Amino acid sequence: AQKVTQAQTEISVVEKEDVTLDCVYETRDTTYYLFWYKQPPSGELVFLIRRNSFDEQNEISGRYSWNFQKSTSSFNFTITASQVVDSAVYFCALSEARRRDDKIIFGKGTRLHILP
Amino acid sequence: EPEVTQTPSHQVTQMGQEVILRCVPISNHLYFYWYRQILGQKVEFLVSFYNNEISEKSEIFDDQFSVERPDGSNFTLKIRSTKLEDSAMYFCASSGSGEQYFGPGTRLTVT
Numbered sequence: 001a002q003k004v005t006q007a008q009t010e011i012s013v014v015e016k017e018d019v020t021l022d023c024v025y026e027t028r029d030t031t032y033y034l035f036w037y038k039q040p041p042s043g044e045l046v047f048l049i050r051r052n053s054f055d056e057q058n059e060i061s062g063r064y065s066w067n068f069q070k071s072t073s074s075f076n077f078t079i080t081a082s083q084v085v086d087s088a089v090y091f092c093a094l095s096e097a098r099r100r101d102d103k104i105i106f107g108k109g110t111r112l113h114i115l116p
Numbered sequence: 117e118p119e120v121t122q123t124p125s126h127q128v129t130q131m132g133q134e135v136i137l138r139c140v141p142i143s144n145h146l147y148f149y150w151y152r153q154i155l156g157q158k159v160e161f162l163v164s165f166y167n168n169e170i171s172e173k174s175e176i177f178d179d180q181f182s183v184e185r186p187d188g189s190n191f192t193l194k195i196r197s198t199k200l201e202d203s204a205m206y207f208c209a210s211s212g213s214g215e216q217y218f219g220p221g222t223r224l225t226v227t
Contacts, residue, residue, distance in 0.1 A: 033214070037218075044220045045207060045218040093159075097214075100213065101149075101166050101172070106160070108158045109158055
């Protein structure tokens with residue numbers, strides 16, 4: 001069965017601090033995709049990254065970076081030098097890649113507060 | 117950049133009423149989805165749709181729900197007789213070759 005666990009329900013950090021959001025997943029498939037989405041207070045889902053299970057290279061995009069560790073089934077997300085605009089709920093998600101229309105399974109999300 | 121659109125952005129309905137949520141997927145996409153997010157909770161898969169039929173549905177997607185692609189552009193979710201617990205944000209998504217693009221969501225409030 002597929003499962004995504006985000007153990008941190010809520011995190012608060014002061015602006016400019018670095019923060020890491022944890023994500024642990026479970027799947028029986030060898031081919032799958034991992035995602036991170038941001039949900040700001042306005043409610044939409046903002047796509048941040050999709051990672052193929054065969055690509056374990058870490059990714060950096062500006063202040064955002066992702067660490068994919070297949071050995072520990074983790075796909076953690078780090079925001080460097082956080083800003084107030086980073087305040088949102090962040091969802092880690094998993095999709096098994098058996099078919100083109102495989103559903104996305106979301107974690108429960110981590111609510112991130114960046115304090116000025 | 118093409119995007120998925122959804123209407124209305126907010127719908128208020130009375131318990132027992134039928135409601136139709138509308139989505140316009142990205143034009144060359146072939147796979148369509150509905151997800152639901154009860155306030156403060158995680159996003160949950162409802163149904164996927166391909167080639168004019170349901171590919172997969174979750175346990176949430178019971179007989180009260182139906183989906184349709186009536187005219188080749190719209191993709192609709194119908195709830196036949198709404199319940200209080202149907203109050204949620206409903207997201208439509210579409211995909212072409214793997215990545216799903218989400219719409220902005222319709223907030224449904226059942227009173």
